[in-house]
Amino acid sequence: MAWKTLDDMDLDGKRVLTRVDINVPVENGEVTDATRIERVGPTVQDILSRGGKPVLLAHFGRPKGKVVPEMSLKMLVPAIEAAFGTKVHFATLDEAEVVIDACDAGQVVLLENTRFEPGEEKNDAELAKRYAALGDIYCNDAFSAAHRAHASTEALAHLLPACAGRLMQAELEALDAALGTPKRPVLAVVGGAKVSTKLELLGNLVEKVDLLVIGGGMANTFLAAKGIDVGKSLCEHEMAGTAKEIIAKAATAGCEILLPSDVVVAREFRENAPSETVPADACPADAMILDAGPDSVEAVKAAIDKAETLIWNGPLGAFEIAPFDAATNAAAAHAAAATAHGQLVSVAGGGDTVAALNKAGAAEDFTYISTAGGAFLEWMEGKVLPGVAALG
Ligand code: ADP
Numbered sequence: 001m002a003w004k005t006l007d008d009m010d011l012d013g014k015r016v017l018t019r020v021d022i023n024v025p026v027e028n029g030e031v032t033d034a035t036r037i038e039r040v041g042p043t044v045q046d047i048l049s050r051g052g053k054p055v056l057l058a059h060f061g062r063p064k065g066k067v068v069p070e071m072s073l074k075m076l077v078p079a080i081e082a083a084f085g086t087k088v089h090f091a092t093l094d095e096a097e098v099v100i101d102a103c104d105a106g107q108v109v110l111l112e113n114t115r116f117e118p119g120e121e122k123n124d125a126e127l128a129k130r131y132a133a134l135g136d137i138y139c140n141d142a143f144s145a146a147h148r149a150h151a152s153t154e155a156l157a158h159l160l161p162a163c164a165g166r167l168m169q170a171e172l173e174a175l176d177a178a179l180g181t182p183k184r185p186v187l188a189v190v191g192g193a194k195v196s197t198k199l200e201l202l203g204n205l206v207e208k209v210d211l212l213v214i215g216g217g218m219a220n221t222f223l224a225a226k227g228i229d230v231g232k233s234l235c236e237h238e239m240a241g242t243a244k245e246i247i248a249k250a251a252t253a254g255c256e257i258l259l260p261s262d263v264v265v266a267r268e269f270r271e272n273a274p275s276e277t278v279p280a281d282a283c284p285a286d287a288m289i290l291d292a293g294p295d296s297v298e299a300v301k302a303a304i305d306k307a308e309t310l311i312w313n314g315p316l317g318a319f320e321i322a323p324f325d326a327a328t329n330a331a332a333a334h335a336a337a338a339t340a341h342g343q344l345v346s347v348a349g350g351g352d353t354v355a356a357l358n359k360a361g362a363a364e365d366f367t368y369i370s371t372a373g374g375a376f377l378e379w380m381e382g383k384v385l386p387g388v389a390a391l392g
């Protein structure tokens with residue numbers, strides 16, 4: 001691996017500036033879901049158990065370089081203390097040096113919202129120097145913020161011995177296993193609403209994977225590009241040229257593309273709307289395609305059986321409303337079972353994808369589910385993430 005991990009660091013007696021993503025949902029000052037805080041636990045406990053002093057750097061919301069009291073990280077102190085079972089000292093940047101010095105071994109320091117500083121989102125070198133003066137080691141555990149070059153995610157990494165935290169490490173290892181140095185054949189499943197939001201992702205994937213399953217609303221755009229009438233389906237007709245380019249690029253790269261052969265259509269976009277299954281080229285003019293049909297699902301399952309590695313972004317249908325979650329659920333269950341049997345490395349990410357896999361009850365068995373959102377998608381697009389590059 002090109003980056004160091006906590007294993008490579010001597011932490012004893014060291015102040016470890018640890019960039020985390022604890023941008024948790026808060027209602028009336030109460031944390032309603034502490035998952036993001038809990039996921040940083042292994043890193044914080046590792047630093048503590050090896051005699052280091054974790055000094056947490058994090059952003060919250062979008063204060064845009066100004067002090068916005070409702071976005072102060074101070075409100076997270078009780079939730080962090082509960083999650084880590086230790087005293088948490090809060091400090092603004094001006095108070096930080098004194099508070100860090102006074103903090104006892106076994107305790108944690110939390111610094112104020114990094115985005116209160118005008119230099120943070122500008123990747124300002126002076127701000128990074130102020131941060132660096134507060135620590136001996138830099139540990140980045142915020143993969144989900146790594147697609148942005150900010151002072152606490154990028155510039156700072158160059159000023160101190162730097163390493164990936166446990167969560168970042170797990171994410172990087174999973175992503176490397178899926179697209180960096182994967183076992184072949186590699187299958188990508190890409191669904192979701194639109195081609196236009198996933199253009200770069202599709203372009204990158206066809207050059208890296210052996211088989212690409214296209215589903216969801218974006219499959220309609222590909223069907224339409226082939227001259228098929230998709231009725232009232234969600235479809236970006238103006239993207240037909242782009243879809244054809246992707247098909248051509250895939251042919252050159254030796255990547256097979258699999259589109260739905262049958263589809264589930266309905267006249268209304270609502271739960272339990274009356275529906276029927278028709279061949280993919282037989283969508284009635286007054287209907288819309290809301291899911292892949294059973295033959296298509298069998299083809300996806302067969303593709304999963306042949307693959308050693310699966311990378312998945314985007315549901316195969318309108319999974320929020322039954323019964324149009326059927327194809328997504330069936331494919332997810334099949335991938336989960338293959339993974340559980342040790343036959344598949346499966347990595348998935350994307351906001352709606354994570355929701356869909358959780359709904360399908362399949363998330364547990366996947367090798368890795370990325371909750372990183374934008375950073376995961378940019379990585380699938382083949383981009384170098386500045387926060388990751390700076391660790392190398
Ligand atoms: P992610 O957030 O995982 O990247 P997207 O945001 O690209 O995924 O896509 C998810 C959305 O795509 C869901 O809201 C889903 O309802 C929608 N979708 C999938 N298939 C269809 C379809 N055939 N028609 C309309 N919407 C669809």
Ligand code: MG
Nearest residue numbers: 350351352353
């Ligand atoms: Mg989405």
